[in-house]
Amino acid sequence: MDEIRVRIAPSPSGNLHVGTARTALFNYLFAKKNNGKFVLRIEDTDAERTSQAYVDNIFDSLKALGLNWDEGPDVGGNYGPYTQSERFDIYPKYVQELLDKGFAYECFCTPEELEAEKEEATANKKAYVYSKKCENLTEEEKAKLRAEGRKPAIRFNIAKAQKAFHDSSILAFEDLVKGHLQQDTDLIGDFVIMKSNGAPTYNYAVVIDDMLMKISHIIRGEDHISNTFKQILIYEALGAEVPRFGHLGMILAPDRSKLSKRHGATAVSEFVEKGYLTEALNNFVALLGWAPSDGVELKSLQEIAADFRINEVSSSNSVFEYDKLNWMNGQYIKKMDIKELTAMAKPFLSKYDLTELTEEQLEKVITATREPITILSDLTNDVAYFFGKDIEFEEGVKEANIDTEQGQAILKEFASRIDSLAFDDEEKLHEQMAEFRNFFKEQGIKPKVTMWTIRAALTGRTHGADMGVVLEVLGKDKVQYRIEKAIV
């Protein structure tokens, strides 16, 4: 194939999962690195589990991550439509071709008959393989079954295809990330490619779509390895060029089970709602299975794309731990443009009356509180004392820092200086506070203890934003009010 074309084909039966996001990312990176095209296809074959809300979520999440597609349902392209449900009329044609070539046959088995076969297989500790009962039905037999009202499903004839294109029953291919992979096709049952209701099944529809969309490389999760053998055979039976495959390890929860709701967020949109930055999410997820050649882990999408090589991706599973994601998110928050950060922070500040502060003051507050946070939602609590008249004291803070003889002395001295404090002159205020600390330092009280008392009275806590910013943003009136309230 001349052009490199990859795709991501999510099924809209849920919000975009981080695992899918990583697959999308690796496909995107591979396309970027190789000047290829990245296409998005929506696999909504199963109407019952599918919804438009999920389709929207998938679009929005992918866009938020910056994983822009070159072709897709919304932007179109030369190989559309890009939504499977709109492609239903093209699937029967190739089923007929397979039927004509003898690589497929009609199957009239009922669910009950199939169930019985499976039970027998498990009873004999054998792998279940369809009995091929319907492989050689005569026209008369078929007509009779049809007369009974039975509608056939179409099955793919594995052995026939395998024999036609390979020397033995072993089917092998070179995986882009896992290397040599093989499977004995005698162990693969003749699977249904078209249901009795006329709808195509997944393994068949993907092949037709990928073939028609000229997909050259299929990068996906390793849960698809066993499907790959079935799919290769369909490509071959259709006389189509078989694409290259690359199977990625799975993302596991810390308990090594599948990442699910009980482990916390699973959808990209949930991470965003919690206050994770999509840049950090991309960066983190890229590092699950891939390592930059220069060892520098903090990297933009562009930098990663330039360095990315699919064959360097690890073939093992990786555990999704929040520690590193949190650290990374914090790094991005620290480096982010303050205006952009402030805008992103606002949704997390909805419980406060933001009109209390000017935009400039808000930016100061965010600047002074961004350092220690790892996710945007940390801001909600960290910024609380900048709003409203009164504050809430954290447990024990009042008793230890204010209700003491020393605390009261510090507060009284501070109260006496409030009138002379330069609330609107950052530099001067800084000097005045230094002088204030020295006043007590000479009495043997550590600077940080002095500040703890003032901070406690003003914020209800012993740690938080820079005191200069606290004083400046709070302003003389609030400072005076809170200090006086703390003096017994």
Place this chain on the structure above:
RNA sequence: GCUCCCAUCGUCUAGAGGCCUAGGACACAUCCCUUUCACGGAUGCGACAGGGGUUCAAAUCCCCUUGGGAGUACCA
């Protein structure tokens, strides 16, 4: 059950036979910086799953065991 995949610090990983007394990042601990918490800096803790081979030499190659994951649908 059957088939397939995987296996380096707690986690993500570097490592493609000698460069490995196994490197980095996160987490953790200690120290420094400091008006707090942090940030930043320094140091420390910490792994080649086990057993057999092959080889002058194995984390790297082969086999077995063990452990983990996936697939086994007229779901995708």
